[in-house]
Amino acid sequence: MVQKILAGDIRSIARAITLAENEDYQAVELMRSLYSHTGKAYLVGITGPPGGGKSTLVDRMIAYYRKLDLKVAVIGIDPSSTFTGGALLGDRVRMQAHATDSGVFIRSMGSRGHLGGLAVATADSAKILDAAGYDIIIFETVGIGQSEIEVASQVDTTVLVTVPGLGDDIQVLKAGTMEIADIFVVNKADRDGVEKSVMAIEQLLSTWDMTEDDFVPPILKVTAKDNIGIGELAQAIEQHKKYLHDSGKFEVRRRNRAVTEVHTLILNQLDKWAHDKMTKDITTRDNIEEVYLKFIDPHTVAREALRELELETMWDKWGQGADGGG
Amino acid sequence: MSNKKTRILIAKPGLDGHDRGAKFIARALRDAGFEVIYTGLRQTPEAIASAAIQEDVQWVGLSCLSGAHNSLFPKVVEILKQKQAEDIKVFGGGVIPSDDIPGLKEAGIKEIFTPGATSKSVIDYINSN
Numbered sequence A: 001m002v003q004k005i006l007a008g009d010i011r012s013i014a015r016a017i018t019l020a021e022n023e024d025y026q027a028v029e030l031m032r033s034l035y036s037h038t039g040k041a042y043l044v045g046i047t048g049p050p051g052g053g054k055s056t057l058v059d060r061m062i063a064y065y066r067k068l069d070l071k072v073a074v075i076g077i078d079p080s081s082t083f084t085g086g087a088l089l090g091d092r093v094r095m096q097a098h099a100t101d102s103g104v105f106i107r108s109m110g111s112r113g114h115l116g117g118l119a120v121a122t123a124d125s126a127k128i129l130d131a132a133g134y135d136i137i138i139f140e141t142v143g144i145g146q147s148e149i150e151v152a153s154q155v156d157t158t159v160l161v162t163v164p165g166l167g168d169d170i171q172v173l174k175a176g177t178m179e180i181a182d183i184f185v186v187n188k189a190d191r192d193g194v195e196k197s198v199m200a201i202e203q204l205l206s207t208w209d210m211t212e213d214d215f216v217p218p219i220l221k222v223t224a225k226d227n228i229g230i231g232e233l234a235q236a237i238e239q240h241k242k243y244l245h246d247s248g249k250f251e252v253r254r255r256n257r258a259v260t261e262v263h264t265l266i267l268n269q270l271d272k273w274a275h276d277k278m279t280k281d282i283t284t285r286d287n288i289e290e291v292y293l294k295f296i297d298p299h300t301v302a303r304e305a306l307r308e309l310e311l312e313t314m315w316d317k318w319g320q321g322a323d324g325g326g
Numbered sequence B: 001m002s003n004k005k006t007r008i009l010i011a012k013p014g015l016d017g018h019d020r021g022a023k024f025i026a027r028a029l030r031d032a033g034f035e036v037i038y039t040g041l042r043q044t045p046e047a048i049a050s051a052a053i054q055e056d057v058q059w060v061g062l063s064c065l066s067g068a069h070n071s072l073f074p075k076v077v078e079i080l081k082q083k084q085a086e087d088i089k090v091f092g093g094g095v096i097p098s099d100d101i102p103g104l105k106e107a108g109i110k111e112i113f114t115p116g117a118t119s120k121s122v123i124d125y126i127n128s129n
């Protein structure tokens, strides 16, 4: 499978991404073999409110990069239902013109819900596509949840897409969401209120605590539907890339990413362990019942459960730290 | 611990211009816990097969109202086979005369759902195959 992925075999790439999404053990082996072949692709995140025209924009970006003869991969992420686990993934609809282009790979992904799971799946998928030779990897996420924050930490450039009418009520996008932007796009610039949106973003930027060395996010007016402003967006991405390299921040970001990745993987496994412990371990389940009945307190039960990992003493250490060593 | 999901691509080959039926079944499948990838209207068999492979789905559901199912449905199966993806199973729906069904099954379409079929029957079928 490794050789086929490196040779760019579509079926193998697609299957490898499935393994990563399923958190299948085979994915761990695979990532081990592929890792030394990664690091060449440039990763771009496109995020913004539902219906903002993100997929339309990505479709135009694909066309733009294809003209430069670059290979492009897209991962479109949509939320999964927390109740049924099902998902309706529709980003592809706007990009189907590229379905049969052998230089384009498009994949739809459900967020599937558990802590860190999406982050692991997207990080692994990016590596698979990187190793397979895609030059640009674009992630589309809906800017309303945790997922775009997780994805933003994995990409080199984050593009935040807004539309007129949202801009004057910038609160719609939570503060945390705005801060991840390296580039702002006001899409649907064919509509009224574009200038108002641009001003609102400028206003917001003026409140940011920036030094001279920081990259000032450009604000671009784009009409994705009519293919207007795409070249300017590609240029802005290129400028940001250059800035990252010239300032040394590219390496800083990639180093931070390594930290985040390992941290997430550890948390992810611990989360699964905790889930199993809570649902399958009879003693823990009985103890939880006793917490409910107020016979034992929750701290004692958690501490008891952590004994299996020999982590219960961690609490003592933290406790000593908090008490100033007493 | 693995976190497997059944993935289904819903596509509309052919030239007919409305996709209410396809979207209805896409939503029903989502509500039944599947990951559904929707590709939109007027898709060529080539584009559908490529999408199915990139998305690594187990199933492709085709909906056709234009009457061109006899050529379009088998074409999708054929291209999947050419691309060594014959393990991806294809089912169909839409306005399909019962006389056409044996021929379509012969051509490798696993099941055909005619307009009277409930979404539950589609879900049950996928769950048991």
Ligand SMILES: Nc1nc2c(ncn2[C@@H]2O[C@H](COP(=O)(O)OP(=O)(O)OP(=O)(O)O)[C@@H](O)[C@H]2O)c(=O)[nH]1
Binding pocket: A049, A050, A051, A052, A053, A054, A055, A056, A057, A091, A094, A142, A187, A188, A189, A190, A191, A222, A223, A224, A225, A226
């Ligand atoms: N007027 C106008 N409409 C646009 C433009 N770009 C996209 N649209 C329309 O906006 C609607 C949503 O477009 P999508 O590309 O699906 O938006 P999205 O942000 O990917 O949507 P989700 O993934 O569902 O959140 C479609 O009807 C597009 O045709 C634009 O520049 N101007």
Ligand SMILES: [Mg+2]
Binding pocket: A054, A055, A056, A090, A091, A140
């Ligand atoms: Mg979209």
